[in-house]
Amino acid sequence: MGAREIIGLKGVTFSYGKEELLRGVDLSVKEGEFIGIIGPNGGGKTTLLKLILGELEPDAGEIRVFGNAPKKGRRMLGYLSQFKDIDFDFPITVEEVVLLSRIGENLFKHYGSSDKEAAQKAMERMGISHLRGRKLNELSGGQKQRVFVARALAGNPKALVLDEPMANMDIHIQESFYRILKELNKDMPIVIVDHDLEMVSGYASRIICVNRCSAHTVKSHGIGKEKMREMYD
Amino acid sequence: MIDVLSYQFFQNALIISVLSSIAAGIVGTYIVVKRMSLVSGSISHAAFGGLGISYFLGMNPLLGATIFSLLASTGVAFFRKSAGNRLDVLLSFLWATGMAIGLVFIFLTPGYATDLFTFLFGNILLVSAADIWMILALDLVIVAAVSLMYNSFLAATFDEEFAEVGNLKTGIVYAVLFGLMALTIVTTIRVVGIVLMIAILTLPAATAQLFRKRVKEIMALSALIALFASVSGLFISYYLDFSTGPIIVLILSFLYLFGMLAKGIWKPVREKGTVRANCKNI
Numbered sequence: 001m002g003a004r005e006i007i008g009l010k011g012v013t014f015s016y017g018k019e020e021l022l023r024g025v026d027l028s029v030k031e032g033e034f035i036g037i038i039g040p041n042g043g044g045k046t047t048l049l050k051l052i053l054g055e056l057e058p059d060a061g062e063i064r065v066f067g068n069a070p071k072k073g074r075r076m077l078g079y080l081s082q083f084k085d086i087d088f089d090f091p092i093t094v095e096e097v098v099l100l101s102r103i104g105e106n107l108f109k110h111y112g113s114s115d116k117e118a119a120q121k122a123m124e125r126m127g128i129s130h131l132r133g134r135k136l137n138e139l140s141g142g143q144k145q146r147v148f149v150a151r152a153l154a155g156n157p158k159a160l161v162l163d164e165p166m167a168n169m170d171i172h173i174q175e176s177f178y179r180i181l182k183e184l185n186k187d188m189p190i191v192i193v194d195h196d197l198e199m200v201s202g203y204a205s206r207i208i209c210v211n212r213c214s215a216h217t218v219k220s221h222g223i224g225k226e227k228m229r230e231m232y233d
Numbered sequence: 234m235i236d237v238l239s240y241q242f243f244q245n246a247l248i249i250s251v252l253s254s255i256a257a258g259i260v261g262t263y264i265v266v267k268r269m270s271l272v273s274g275s276i277s278h279a280a281f282g283g284l285g286i287s288y289f290l291g292m293n294p295l296l297g298a299t300i301f302s303l304l305a306s307t308g309v310a311f312f313r314k315s316a317g318n319r320l321d322v323l324l325s326f327l328w329a330t331g332m333a334i335g336l337v338f339i340f341l342t343p344g345y346a347t348d349l350f351t352f353l354f355g356n357i358l359l360v361s362a363a364d365i366w367m368i369l370a371l372d373l374v375i376v377a378a379v380s381l382m383y384n385s386f387l388a389a390t391f392d393e394e395f396a397e398v399g400n401l402k403t404g405i406v407y408a409v410l411f412g413l414m415a416l417t418i419v420t421t422i423r424v425v426g427i428v429l430m431i432a433i434l435t436l437p438a439a440t441a442q443l444f445r446k447r448v449k450e451i452m453a454l455s456a457l458i459a460l461f462a463s464v465s466g467l468f469i470s471y472y473l474d475f476s477t478g479p480i481i482v483l484i485l486s487f488l489y490l491f492g493m494l495a496k497g498i499w500k501p502v503r504e505k506g507t508v509r510a511n512c513k514n515i
Contacts, residue, residue: 053398054398055394055397055398071400074398074400075399075400077398079395079398081392081394081395085392085394086392087391090266090390090391091266091442091445091446091447091448091450091451092387092391092446092447092448093446093447096387096447097391099384100384100387100388100391100392100395100396100399101395101399103384103385103388103396103399103401104399104400104401105399105400105401105402106385106401107382107385107401107402107405107406108381108382108385109384109385110384111384135446151395155399
């Protein structure tokens with residue numbers, strides 16, 4: 001036996017209506033890994049993540065997250081959603097965003113000192129504690145990313161799952177963000193969906209290409225451009 | 234001015250101003266920050282159905298309004314996810330059906346003409362003691378629920394997907410939030426009426442949002458704005474002998490426009506400051 005399995009998919013099939021999007025997908029994410037999920041738009045990358053997060057149910061196959069069903073195991077995942085789903089004009093401060101991961105399933109949550117400490121530690125780790133009182137839309141793109149990583153970290157996750165956090169970010173911000181992730185990867189496995197193949201292949205230990213009904217695992221290094229083009233088509 | 238304060242009906246009107254402003258300030262903030270004004274419009278017009286029925290039966294109209302608005306809010310909460318893009322059709326259905334039921338029953342009741350007008354456009358000077366007790370009870374429920382669930386409301390309205398991944402039952406959170414919206418609507422019927430209600434539910438919070446950056450602060454400022462508009466509107470309409478609802482709404486509209494203008498003047502300065510701060514931190 002190798003390292004412990006964090007996320008496991010066996011023969012997972014999923015369709016939207018009559019249209020089959022994923023067929024017989026197998027995937028195993030182990031301790032310490034940095035997995036990049038790539039593929040064309042509409043190819044099923046985000047769907048794969050939503051299945052892992054228990055937001056969608058597979059038509060067939062089995063998904064385990066930390067050995068449990070996704071709805072149970074996902075509590076141990078730190079999640080970063082697509083930025084396009086976030087309303088940045090919402091009146092909320094950096095600290096309030098970071099604290100949200102402390103709520104969990106508690107409908108009547110009031111933050112105690114341990115919650116505030118966890119948020120403080122996460123903000124310090126991301127270098128944003130001086131921005132704690134700022135409103136979200138007063139931040140730059142790179143700062144916003146750090147806020148959302150800090151929110152995930154404040155929940156003390158055992159793994160990070162990210163859905164295209166780089167969309168519309170310039171190349172310098174992308175690079176510095178990947179360096180942050182690389183640093184975090186020392187403590188926890190990371191699964192990131194990204195459409196920028198060149199960027200992700202420089203950091204990920206393994207790349208999965210998801211393209212309608214298929215999911216190939218390929219090594220990140222030594223993968224030729226032509227091979228990639230082939231997978232996209 | 235002292236004279237008028239000694240009248241019972243005027244005291245009642247002042248009490249209702251305070252109570253309804255608290256409810257509208259708090260719940261209106263959620264309506265504005267989560268862009269749910271169509272939902273609130275729909276629930277308020279649905280409330281009119283219950284109002285008409287209880288008026289016809291000779292009961293307190295606010296009782297029927299409470300029942301109908303709670304039913305409508307439960308329906309919206311139940312179908313919110315499954316209706317998807319069709320939610321606006323459901324909202325239109327509740328909106329028009331509630332209104333039609335209310336009108337039918339009010340027409341069936343003898344002597345409807347003046348009362349219909351006050352239900353639709355509000356008259357805060359016609360508040361009864363029973364109304365006050367009922368609205369006080371609704372206010373307590375609203376304040377208690379928001380103090381208990383403030384953080385889960387924030388989580389579900391800001392980023393529902395993240396809250397769900399953390400296993401928060403967002404369906405319940407939204408059902409409670411819509412329920413509070415229903416109760417708030419009942420507290421404001423006397424003040425501005427069904428048709429003008431959207432103003433007191435959205436304009437104070439929309440104005441407050443221009444100046445404050447946290448939900449809590451917007452709630453407080455928004456309640457103050459609603460209170461200012463209700464009380465000043467009350468005095469103005471008393472001395473001009475004019476219906477209260479439209480005056481209160483016009484004051485709210487004026488404050489909102491004033492806020493937008495003020496914001497427009499300050500904006501370039503603030504943006505400069507933001508850009509500079511950002512450059513430093515990249």
